[in-house]
Amino acid sequence: MFEIVDGAGNVILSRTIINSLLVVILLSIFAFYVNYRVKKADPNEKPKGFLNVIETLVEAIDNLVRTTMGEKFKNFTPYIGTLALYLAVANLFGxxxxTPPTSDYSIPFTLAIMTFVLTQYYGIKGNGLGGYFKGFFEPIWFLFPINIIGELANPVSLSFRLFGNILSGVIIMGLLYSALNSALGILSYIVTPVVTSVFHAYFDVFAGLIQTFIFMMLTMIFVSMAADE
Incomplete structure (x- = not known):
């Protein structure tokens, strides 16, 4: 929606960066508020209302991590929770x-690179440096180039899956708004919100949350498989 440009017309901050910063600011405010509420809560009383929702969310993510990755990855919960919140809010920004930050390839690719780095780190940590490199020559040594390509393809496929789904929704919604506004004229102020709400429910809410869950799951699977190989 916004871009910051200099006097020569050069873009200093693109809307992707600005929207991404807005997501981070909103999540930071939310985190401080939750922390404030938790500190004020009585530990001897059962959580109610807002805190009960937060506790349920934290337990759900923690159980998902433990079920998918195993008990040894229980400390991975904060990262997966942060990733889930960022992607959910970013995908719903429409x-x-x-414009959802994830509709710009730089954001999904950056997140995919983070997953790739974690995968390599836990692969070395779980198997040792020798076992890590040995895995590229299995099951047969001449498959080494294919194994390398397969490893490098993971962040590309992970990022394109998220980017493609969110960008396609942005394009379709943009075309739909343009078509309705052109065809209906002044009536578009009444009809357009009704018609587009159904498409927003699918492209923003359903597809956005599904892609968030898929990115979370693939991150956990890639990391846990690398550590167990």
């Missing part, structure tokens, strides 16, 4: 009239 509902507020902003």
């Amino acid at each position: 509902l507020l009239g902003f």
